[in-house]
Amino acid sequence: NAGVTQTPKFQVLKTGQSMTLQCAQDMNHNSMYWYRQDPGMGLRLIYYSASEGTTDKGEVPNGYNVSRLNKREFSLRLESAAPSQTSVYFCASSEAGPYLVSYEQYFGPGTRLTVT
Amino acid sequence: AQKVTQAQTEISVVEKEDVTLDCVYETRDTTYYLFWYKQPPSGELVFLIRRNSFDEQNEISGRYSWNFQKSTSSFNFTITASQVVDSAVYFCALRDTGANSKLTFGKGITLSVRP
Numbered sequence: 652n653a654g655v656t657q658t659p660k661f662q663v664l665k666t667g668q669s670m671t672l673q674c675a676q677d678m679n680h681n682s683m684y685w686y687r688q689d690p691g692m693g694l695r696l697i698y699y700s701a702s703e704g705t706t707d708k709g710e711v712p713n714g715y716n717v718s719r720l721n722k723r724e725f726s727l728r729l730e731s732a733a734p735s736q737t738s739v740y741f742c743a744s745s746e747a748g749p750y751l752v753s754y755e756q757y758f759g760p761g762t763r764l765t766v767t
Numbered sequence: 768a769q770k771v772t773q774a775q776t777e778i779s780v781v782e783k784e785d786v787t788l789d790c791v792y793e794t795r796d797t798t799y800y801l802f803w804y805k806q807p808p809s810g811e812l813v814f815l816i817r818r819n820s821f822d823e824q825n826e827i828s829g830r831y832s833w834n835f836q837k838s839t840s841s842f843n844f845t846i847t848a849s850q851v852v853d854s855a856v857y858f859c860a861l862r863d864t865g866a867n868s869k870l871t872f873g874k875g876i877t878l879s880v881r882p
Binding site for chain 1: 776799804811812814817819858862863869872873874
């Protein structure tokens, strides 16, 4: 039981290059999330997927796209990387409870992305 | 809109001291959930506790304890007899239960425990 896995762990891109960050979970969770973490900013939600087949924008979606490939996998794509996207990216998953129940999110180890 | 404020940015203590990390939240909902996460130097985020708005009982888990007070919209975290391994960034987070509810994080508190 690996939990939430992310690839790659580190990546350096040049401005304008594209790449996809991969995330997979083996906990049979319905909901998955992508966050970015910047110094002094905490974690900010980029996109999330409440269930397979649905995706929604979070707080900072500009410059990103996502794909919920199946229940296990949720990828984040940078079409044209910019230096402002230098950050640590975390994927997370959680159970989707009934309306009034909110479960904790489990996080992957993160991807450290540098855009030069 | 919901908001989480962790006013302390960095705290430094000597091992065996007690330390309290403050968390103040804002939400319009009557039903919501509060969380604490730990991020050690290795970088992963570790879930510590989840508390719903209807449960104001304080919780103790070993050296960790949490004080939830709705009257002051606070969910503070105390580490008793701190250890070097407690050195980490600690995040408080809030999630309401509205449609499309999301987890809102505070900016984190960096705790350094010196031997």
